[in-house]
Amino acid sequence: xxxxxxxxTALRDLNAALQAQxxxxxxxxxxxxxxxxxxxxxxxxxxxIEVTVKGSTGYYxxxxxxxxxxxxxxxxxxxxxxxxxxxxxxxxxxxxQYAGATGNGGTLIIKGNASSRCxxxxxxxDIIVHGNVGHMSAFMAQSxxxxxxxxxxxxxxxxIYEARLFVRGSVxxxxxxxxxxxMRDEHIxxxxxxxxxxxxxxxxEDFKRYGSARQLYNFNIDNxx
Amino acid sequence: xxxxxxxxxxxxxxxxxxxxxxxxxxxxxxxxxxxxAGIAIYGEDxxxxxxxxxxxxxxxxxxxxxxxxxxxxxxxxxxxxRKDTHAVLKIPRGQIAPARAALAQIDPALRVMSSGDTIExxxxxxxxxxxxxRFDLRSxxxxxxxxxxxxxxxxxxxxxxxxxxNTGPDQCLVHNGSLSNHNRLRRKLxxxxxxxxxxNDTEVGAAYLTWRMQNGASLGEALQSSLDDLDxxxxxxVGTKDGFGVVRDPIACKPAVMAETDQxxxxxxxxxxxxxxxxxxxxxVWEPEPATVYFWSHDTTPTxxxx
Numbered sequence: 072x073x074x075x076x077x078x079x080t081a082l083r084d085l086n087a088a089l090q091a092q093x094x095x096x097x098x099x100x101x102x103x104x105x106x107x108x109x110x111x112x113x114x115x116x117x118x119x120i121e122v123t124v125k126g127s128t129g130y131y132x133x134x135x136x137x138x139x140x141x142x143x144x145x146x147x148x149x150x151x152x153x154x155x156x157x158x159x160x161x162x163x164x165x166x167x168q169y170a171g172a173t174g175n176g177g178t179l180i181i182k183g184n185a186s187s188r189c190x191x192x193x194x195x196x197d198i199i200v201h202g203n204v205g206h207m208s209a210f211m212a213q214s215x216x217x218x219x220x221x222x223x224x225x226x227x228x229x230x231i232y233e234a235r236l237f238v239r240g241s242v243x244x245x246x247x248x249x250x251x252x253x254m255r256d257e258h259i260x261x262x263x264x265x266x267x268x269x270x271x272x273x274x275x276e277d278f279k280r281y282g283s284a285r286q287l288y289n290f291n292i293d294n295x296x
Numbered sequence: 297x298x299x300x301x302x303x304x305x306x307x308x309x310x311x312x313x314x315x316x317x318x319x320x321x322x323x324x325x326x327x328x329x330x331x332x333a334g335i336a337i338y339g340e341d342x343x344x345x346x347x348x349x350x351x352x353x354x355x356x357x358x359x360x361x362x363x364x365x366x367x368x369x370x371x372x373x374x375x376x377x378r379k380d381t382h383a384v385l386k387i388p389r390g391q392i393a394p395a396r397a398a399l400a401q402i403d404p405a406l407r408v409m410s411s412g413d414t415i416e417x418x419x420x421x422x423x424x425x426x427x428x429x430r431f432d433l434r435s436x437x438x439x440x441x442x443x444x445x446x447x448x449x450x451x452x453x454x455x456x457x458x459x460x461x462n463t464g465p466d467q468c469l470v471h472n473g474s475l476s477n478h479n480r481l482r483r484k485l486x487x488x489x490x491x492x493x494x495x496n497d498t499e500v501g502a503a504y505l506t507w508r509m510q511n512g513a514s515l516g517e518a519l520q521s522s523l524d525d526l527d528x529x530x531x532x533x534v535g536t537k538d539g540f541g542v543v544r545d546p547i548a549c550k551p552a553v554m555a556e557t558d559q560x561x562x563x564x565x566x567x568x569x570x571x572x573x574x575x576x577x578x579x580x581v582w583e584p585e586p587a588t589v590y591f592w593s594h595d596t597t598p599t600x601x602x603x
Binding site (some may be wrong): 106107109127129130146148151164165166168186187205206 | 425
């Protein structure tokens with residue numbers, strides 16, 4: 072286990088050390104202490120390492136992650152796991168706005184609540200939220216899955232493309248062109264796997280599925296150039 | 297981008313440290329707002345005194361005879377304490393209106409930063425650490441306070457463009473965001489007779505609250521109606537004699553984090569601003585909801601009023 076103390080190590084040095092790990096590194100376990108809400112902790116990683124942040128983080132923690140598992144033993148500020156490509160990010164507490172934004176792949180697990188714009192413009196990431204999500208979540212979501220074990224705020228899935236949204240609790244309102252859809256067997260099995268991956272004991276049968284009605288201007292082929 | 301910090305003490309034994317705690321929080325928010333900084337601090341409530349804080353571009357000459365001139369004009373005992381470009385004028389309780397009228401005669405160039413029974417506002421252009429040291433904010437004690445670091449977007453970097461803005465007796469406003477209908481609203485408020493001195497958007501927000509309260513609204517009602525009448529982005533923190541409140545616009549893209557323990561309620565634009573507070577690791581930490589007015593007061597139990 073490598074331990075990096077942010078009271079004595081500069082952020083750039085911390086990230087450079089983590090980014091320097093190769094695929095076959097034998098230094099696979101890292102611990103970051105005294106994060107104190109700092110920005111951009113453990114960003115741009117590209118190796119199968121496990122990083123645990125002992126405390127809460129500021130903006131953009133674990134952004135652009137590839138392969139790595141980043142565990143935040145606290146809450147995360149805005150833009151956690153933004154543009155993640157692969158790997159896993161786990162937030163023990165709450166996540167601030169636009170968690171998992173534009174994520175291409177990997178898994179983001181938020182054990183508390185997520186704030187507004189969770190999964191905005193997601194492009195293949197799977198996001199599993201144990202609590203609630205705020206307004207405008209999954210805005211323009213293109214692909215991937217957003218699982219919400221609690222409630223969703225206003226305008227869920229506004230202008231959504233092909234992402235799948237699963238919500239167990241209430242949805243305050245659906246955004247433009249987002250509708251409730253049938254839960255077929257394939258969705259139950261997909262959700263069963265997502266819930267297991269996210270460490271949730273919720274029953275897939277308790278969820279409703281939401282997705283695109285494909286009625287907006289851009290879905291009409293006659294509007295193509 | 298701007299930075300906001302706020303601290304409301306429940307534990308009176310922390311009161312002597314309020315200035316030091318707020319100063320640390322303020323300096324942490326320097327990279328959100330290096331242009332200028334300000335602080336509103338609510339101090340001791342002396343039942344015989346009210347306070348006016350004034351600022352001068354030429355403090356050496358302006359403050360030289362101010363105490364004598366004001367004493368003569370009011371016919372009452374006054375005390376003037378200078379701090380750098382600011383001075384706190386202690387006057388008999390209830391004499392704010394005549395004192396302000398007298399100040400306008402004595403030195404029209406004096407700018408009133410705040411007036412009330414317990415509030416003092418200090419604000420200047422410069423890095424937060426420099427502003428804090430010029431006014432020795434660290435040594436101040438009080439029951440609660442609000443600080444702001446400014447990164448200017450809507451108007452010039454000047455003392456009068458810095459926050460907090462005094463909205464009424466013992467009331468102040470700080471803002472992170474940008475209002476988009478401030479020009480039209482400024483003209484409307486000016487027609488209603490409200491004095492607005494700068495091109496700053498937040499001053500219009502402050503004037504709006506003042507105008508609503510002059511027309512009978514409570515602060516809570518004024519904040520509630522600001523959600524309908526102000527267009528743009530805002531996280532507002534307001535101070536009153538006995539507490540402080542928070543409201544965010546419905547989009548809520550301007551950040552806000554709150555923390556509460558048995559000893560205090562704290563506000564920060566980012567969690568970073570709160571990390572040095574005592575017991576923060578065990579505090580309840582959360583984000584205030586959009587379009588929701590929150591208020592904490594020494595006089596009443598905490599309220600959360602849904603929009």
